[in-house]
Amino acid sequence: MLTQYQHIQVSVDGSKEADLAFSKAVVIAKRNGAILDILHVIDTRSFQNVSSFDSAMVEQVSNDAKKRMEEYKSRAIKAGIKDVHYSIEFGSPKTIIARDFPKKHDIDLIVVGATGLNAVERLLIGSVTEYVTRTANCDVLVCRTQEIKDALSAD
Template identity: 70%
Template sequence: MLQQYKHILVPVDGSYEAELAFEKAVAVAKRNGSDLHLVHVVDTRAFQNISSFDTTMVEEVTDTAKKTLDKYIQQAKDAGVSSVDYSIEYGAPKTIIARDMPKKLDIDLIMIGATGLNAVERLLIGSVTEYVTRTAVSDVLVVRTDLENKPAKQPSKRVKP
């Protein structure tokens, strides 16, 4: 039996790896006639230690995310994906991506970049991708290559231990 995914979740954070995941997810969604849902998670924990925390900081991050996500939506529609939307969530990216969004949207596939932007978190407590692959309630595809299945041309921004 051939698995056909109907509801695909793609976390995007502005990283090159997330861009690759988005591009592949568009191709998969188009082939399968799937719904494509993009999510950007604003990690509110990053603001907890800022003594001069101001809501305008979160608003600026949100506005930037909206602009990026609007571009992604248009790109997916131009590629022929008819059902595509996004949400911006606030909280811990790991649990939102692995559990909350899949349950809320009946996600059957998460397509996620091999690494993301937060090198410090990856070094200290493990990557979001690693957590999602371990605990997600749906299938997870970790994207490491471009649309031609060749290694990503841009070097990863990984911190080497």
């Protein structure tokens, strides 16, 4: 049986792997006529290590994320996605990507890159992708190959 996805979430963090996942999510959303939600989570743990918490730094990170998300949205629209949205969330990427956002937005497919953290972070706190694949209540596509991105670039 071939599943028809209606509401696809792609999680992006600015990495090469996330860009690949985005490209594949666009192709899948277009093929299915699905809604595409582009999600970026700003990990609040990174601000806890700053001795003098500076709201200007948070604002700069938020502005950079918004600019990047506008670019992703524009790319999706140019590729033919009719219903595309983006969200910038603050908190734990693992729980927001795997549980909170999908539940709130009735997501039926999560698309993520195979990696994103460096090797030390994966060892200490675990991979976000691994957590998502273990705990999400919907299908999860972990992107590892370039083929669809190349096909999207040819359009």
